[in-house]
Amino acid sequence: MLNIDMKKLVSTQNLVDRILRNYSLCDFCIGRLISKELCLKPSRSLGKRFTSNRKKLTLKKCFICKNTFEKLDKVVEQMIDNSSTYQFSTFLIGSILKPSISDNDDVVRSKFKIKGAINVKNQINYELGKKFARQTKSKHNTNNPDLTFKINFKNDSCKIHSKPVFMYGRYTKGKRNFPQKQESCKNCQGKGCVSCDFHGLKNFNSVEGQIAKFVIKKFNSKQVKINWIGGEDKTSLISGKGRPFFVKIFDPHVRKLRIKKQNVLDGIKLHDLRQIQNQPIDSVPFRSKVIISVKSEQPLEDGLLKKLLTIKNAPLEIHNQDERIVQKSIYDIKYKKTNSKYLKISMSVDGGVPIKSFIENSNVQPNLTKLLQNRCTCVHFDFKDIDIMSSSCKN
Numbered sequence: 001m002l003n004i005d006m007k008k009l010v011s012t013q014n015l016v017d018r019i020l021r022n023y024s025l026c027d028f029c030i031g032r033l034i035s036k037e038l039c040l041k042p043s044r045s046l047g048k049r050f051t052s053n054r055k056k057l058t059l060k061k062c063f064i065c066k067n068t069f070e071k072l073d074k075v076v077e078q079m080i081d082n083s084s085t086y087q088f089s090t091f092l093i094g095s096i097l098k099p100s101i102s103d104n105d106d107v108v109r110s111k112f113k114i115k116g117a118i119n120v121k122n123q124i125n126y127e128l129g130k131k132f133a134r135q136t137k138s139k140h141n142t143n144n145p146d147l148t149f150k151i152n153f154k155n156d157s158c159k160i161h162s163k164p165v166f167m168y169g170r171y172t173k174g175k176r177n178f179p180q181k182q183e184s185c186k187n188c189q190g191k192g193c194v195s196c197d198f199h200g201l202k203n204f205n206s207v208e209g210q211i212a213k214f215v216i217k218k219f220n221s222k223q224v225k226i227n228w229i230g231g232e233d234k235t236s237l238i239s240g241k242g243r244p245f246f247v248k249i250f251d252p253h254v255r256k257l258r259i260k261k262q263n264v265l266d267g268i269k270l271h272d273l274r275q276i277q278n279q280p281i282d283s284v285p286f287r288s289k290v291i292i293s294v295k296s297e298q299p300l301e302d303g304l305l306k307k308l309l310t311i312k313n314a315p316l317e318i319h320n321q322d323e324r325i326v327q328k329s330i331y332d333i334k335y336k337k338t339n340s341k342y343l344k345i346s347m348s349v350d351g352g353v354p355i356k357s358f359i360e361n362s363n364v365q366p367n368l369t370k371l372l373q374n375r376c377t378c379v380h381f382d383f384k385d386i387d388i389m390s391s392s393c394k395n
Contacts, residue, residue, distance in 0.1 A: 012037060016050040019112055026062035027051055028069035032123050033109065036116040042123055044069070064104045065120055068097070068153060069127065076131045078158045079149055083136075085220070086162055087255040088146035090139050091132065093125045095151040146255060165219060165249040169273035170242030171207060176380070178267045179234040182208040198222040210265040211247065220253035227279060229286050230351050230386060240289070240385035242271050246279040285389040286351035287331065291344065291382045294359055294368065297375035299340040307371045308335050308345070316353060319363040328353045343376075346384075355381045 012034050019025060019033070031047030040046055061067050083091075097120070105120040118126075128151065129140045148161040183202040184190035192198035200223055204213045212224045229244040256275075263270040312333050318326045328350040336344045345368075354364065359378040361369040368376045 008038065013050055015112060015114075019108065020051070022111075023063040023108060024060040025064060025108075026067060026069060028123070028127075029062055029064045029105075029120065032120070033112075033114050033117050035118070037114075042118055064108060065101055065124070066098070068101065068124060072124070072127055072131060075128060075151060075158070076135065079128070079132055079151075080135060082158050082160055083147060083149075085253050086147060086160065087253065088138060088162075090141035090145045091129075091147045091149065092140065092142055092145040093129050093132070093149045093151065095121060095125055095128070095153060097121055097124070097153050101153075162251045162253065162255075165221075165252045165255060166276050166279050167215065167247040167249065167273065168244070168276045168279075169211075169247070170244050170271045170386075171211070171238065171268045172240070172242040172271065173207065173232075173236070173238040173268050175267050176235045176237065179206045180208065180228065180232050182206040182212070192223050199224075207268055210268055211245070211270070214263065214265055214270070215247055215249055218254065218257060218259065219249050221249050221251050223250045224248065225250070229284055229388065230288060230383075232383060233356070233381065235380040237382040238268075238386075239383070242269070243383065243386050244284075244286070244388055246276075248279060287348055287387050287389060288351055289346070289348050289384040289386075290355060291346050291384060292355060292359065293379040293381070294343040294345060295377050295379050296341045296343065296372065300337055300343060300372065300374065302337075304372045304374070305335060305337065305343075308333055308368075311366060311371070316350075316358070317365045318353070318357075319365065326352070351386075 015037075016030055016034065019030070025033075027044045027047035028042075029047070030051055031044055032042040034050065035042035035046060038046075062069075101120055108114070109117060128149075132138070133140055144163065146163050148163075150159040150161070151157075152159070182204070183206075185193065185196035185200055185202050187193050187195040188200065190200040192200045196202070199212060199216060201209055201212060204210060208226055211226060215224050216222065225248045227246040227248070229246075232238065232243070259273050259275075261272055261274070263273060311330055313329060313331065316328045316330055318328060320326065330350075330353075331348040333345065333347040335346070338344055354362075356362075356378045357364045357367065359368045359376050361367060361375070
């Protein structure tokens with residue numbers, strides 16, 4: 001029995017009778033339209049209480065929902081089937097209805113001055129969520145769900161979007177002529193297509209390629225995006241704790257995974273690999289310890305070499321093409337002349353300094369060529385350590 005004032009029950013019954021004299025509505029839609037007035041949850045059983053006394057005629061299609069509520073069990077079966085390969089604990093449902101469904105809902109509510117009732121689309125999403133949560137033991141979440149379902153009632157399709165997973169790690173590189181970045185698939189320009197199996201890369205013969213291949217396999221995803229903490233030349237070696245990086249993993253089927261902190265791949269080793277909540281939005285400040293091998297055109301003069309010590313802690317200006325000047329610093333610098341035309345420089349420097357440009361006569365002021373009054377070229381440069389100057393990777 002409904003614990004409702006008799007006068008309100010009678011007026012609600014009269015409203016239902018007037019609606020049904022004009023339109024054929026299902027019990028779901030009746031229950032939804034009167035729930036606000038009765039301060040009850042919308043349900044099929046609520047609608048049935050006010051339609052049970054009416055003489056049942058041949059079942060007609062509901063004027064508002066077109067009997068969509070009757071099809072929800074099949075839709076839930078489709079959702080369960082499509083999501084069977086995904087790990088998830090939370091979800092969100094969105095739907096696309098035929099325009100006539102929402103239009104007819106507005107027509108009935110306007111004609112009978114029904115205010116505050118939940119609209120038909122929200123009720124469909126709610127019923128789907130309730131059924132899906134019960135069968136999968138998962139929870140509905142509107143803020144940051146693991147899976148988002150897009151149910152299209154126009155073409156009976158069910159699409160799934162899996163929330164990205166983020167990782168942090170470092171890598172060391174022990175061989176030369178191994179580039180950091182991978183060439184994109186020429187067919188799709190990195191967007192992902194059938195030719196590249198949707199990962200967007202031409203192949204996996206680089207640091208980026210090896211990390212992507214490893215992560216894609218572990219998380220059963222299609223594509224990843226790597227944000228580097230600094231760049232390097234393909235001839236550079238990376239030692240020490242390694243170069244930090246962040247990975248955004250798109251459409252992961254696996255969400256939670258135990259991964260060894262150290263992993264040996266082709267050409268690189270991964271260290272301190274772990275999942276994080278999110279990656280930094282802003283650029284991450286860092287410093288690098290670099291060993292640079294330099295060759296000069298003329299024999300090196302010892303007197304001029306001492307000028308190198310004067311640039312410690314002095315502003316290093318990088319003149320960009322857009323006429324913007326960026327200031328960096330060298331915090332420590334040492335040098336050793338290995339023969340008359342070869343020099344080895346060890347320095348601690350801000351991230352973002354183009355090492356080759358610092359050696360050659362270029363947009364970096366001061367640079368080695370001008371300081372030594374001798375044309376210099378960079379043979380190769382190696383990173384002994386890269387230190388993050390913030391807690392960006394601690395989340």
